[in-house]
Amino acid sequence: MARRALILVEGDPTGNGLLYVQAAQRLGLRPIILSADPAQYDCLETESIEAIRVHTDDLDALIRECSRLxxxxxIAGITCAKEWVCARVAKLCRRFDLPGPNPASIERCCDKFTQRQLLAEAGVPIPAYRLAENAAEVERAATEIGLPVVVKPAVGNGSTGVRLCRDVDELAEHTTYLLGGKHVWRSSPKIxxxxxxxxxxxxxxxxxxxxIGIxxxxxxPPPHFVYSEGIFPAPLTDDEHERIADVSLSCLQALGLGWGPSCIELRWTKRGPVVIEVNPRLGGTPQPVQLAYGIDLITEHLKLVIGEEWDLRRMHSHIAAWRSLLPDRDGTLDWISGVSRAAAVPGVADVKIYVKPKTPIVRKGDYQDSLGCVFAVSPTLAQTKAILQRAVDLIDWSTTPFPTVGAGSAEQERQPQSGR
Structure with missing residues (x-):
């Protein structure tokens, strides 16, 4: 009898992709990764994971490889850990008659302009918006809406290419960055x-x-939108929770979603909850939900992917919090210390470090900027915050700025600088 396998299209070797691999193994499945760059999964060799080179932006190539496998x-199921392949994965599931979301709904959701149109038509509160394809249209849109504005690619995720533009100079600078060849577009350039x-x-x-929760x-710091910390569940009143939940569920109805995981980002403004973005996937990390409620979202998602019934019941009710370790300058990471001491603090659930010493640190203003993350959990919000702060205070690192021609002495350029 053939062994049951799970196909993971473009996982993430250090993030949720690894969690999907581990969850699949716990469910008795053989994880197989299809990737345009399988070398990035060399770190999973000890897990006996098969990573196959495929042009994952080519649906026909994916169909041929799945047919071969x-x-x-x-093949028990097909899924992904990256938003930019969500629509193709949905089409693969449809092609092989496997459980999966509606491909058309995923495609509409992943195009932020189309998403905005559908939400507006359904009466969902959203920010004012315009679509632009060149610098003149960007400038005109910003004038009509009024500065400051948020400027982002119409297709993308992880805050890549997203920036707050507070004046005309920042607007022109970011527009030049997006349209001048520095930003990598996965679709036709639309802003x-x-x-x-x-x-x-x-x-x-x-x-x-x-x-499940909020x-x-x-x-x-602005002008970028790099996540720095989080608390789950959020300290909200019952009325605030209900209003956010109601608006979020109205997004699913407007976009034709409702199969599998989704993450809806909002801001609580003077007019109440306003939807910033709807993501047809799990959020950045599912760990806080598991720490607070005992619900393993990735395992439960995989059960749905392979046609089994999931279990979303809470095992307990705690307060989880996390803090991202964000560098305040570019340079070469000399060292990072205090990790084991932070991990040993009672109530600290995990300390993840994403980079190694001697790694060049070049901040891009997106999710890749983080050096690591600390997670804490306890029965109360005050206690969880105190545990997290104690652990973070134990971690320190040093970076040596990159040499700059004509900017001070060579000795100054080599001087390490620490930061938390």
Whole structure:
């Protein structure tokens, strides 16, 4: 009898992709990764993971490889850990008659302009927005909406290419970056210019049509939107929770979603919850939900992918929080210390470090900027915050700035600088 396998299209070797691999193994499945760059999964060699080179932006190539694998394995399901392949994975599931979301709904959701149109038509509160394809249209859109504005690619994720533009100079600079060949586009270059919605940031974590919980999150310094910290569940009143949940579920209805996981980002503004973005996938990390409620979202998602019934019941009710370790300058990472001491603090659930010493640190203003993350959990919010702060205070690192021609002495350029 052929062994049951799970096909993971473009996992993430250090993030959720690894969690999907481990969850598949716990379910008795053989994980097989299809990737345009299988070398990035060399770190999984000890897990006996098969990574196959495929042009994952080519649906026909994916169909051929899945058909080939079917001659050796029983393919139990196909899924992904990256948003940019979600629509192709949905089409693969449809092609091989496997459980999966509606491909058309995923495609509409992943195009942020189309998403905005559908939400607006359904009466969902969203920021004012315009679509632009050149610098003149970006400038005109910003004038019509009023500065400051958020400027982002119409297709993309992970805050890549997203920036708050507070004046005309920042607007021109970021437009030049996006359209001048530095930004890598996965579709035809189209820019979304949006009103900057001011207020606390939240994310509704949803599986199917059920709101599992709402997370509060914060960002690093502007003009970028790099997540710096989060609390799950968010400290909200019952009324605030209900209003965010109601708006989030109305997004699913407007976009034809409701199969599998989704993450809806909102801001609580003067007019209440305003939807910033709907993501047809799990949020950045599902770990806070598991720590707070005992629900393993990735395992439960995989059960749905392979046609089994999931279990979203809470095992307990704690407060989880996390803090991202964000560098405040570019340079070469000399060392990072205190990790084992931070991990040993009672109540610290995990300390993840994403980079190694001697690695060049070049901040891009997106999710790749983080050096690592610390997770804490306890029965109360105050206790969890105190545990997290104690652990973060134990971690330190040093970076040596890159040499700059004509900018001080060579000795100054080599001087390490620490930062938390």
């Amino acid at each position: 079917w001659t050796t394995y029983e 979304l210019v949006e009103e900057f919605a001011r207020g606390s940031h939240y994310a509704a974590i949803i599986m199917g049509n059920e709101v 997370e509060a999150a914060g960002f690093g």
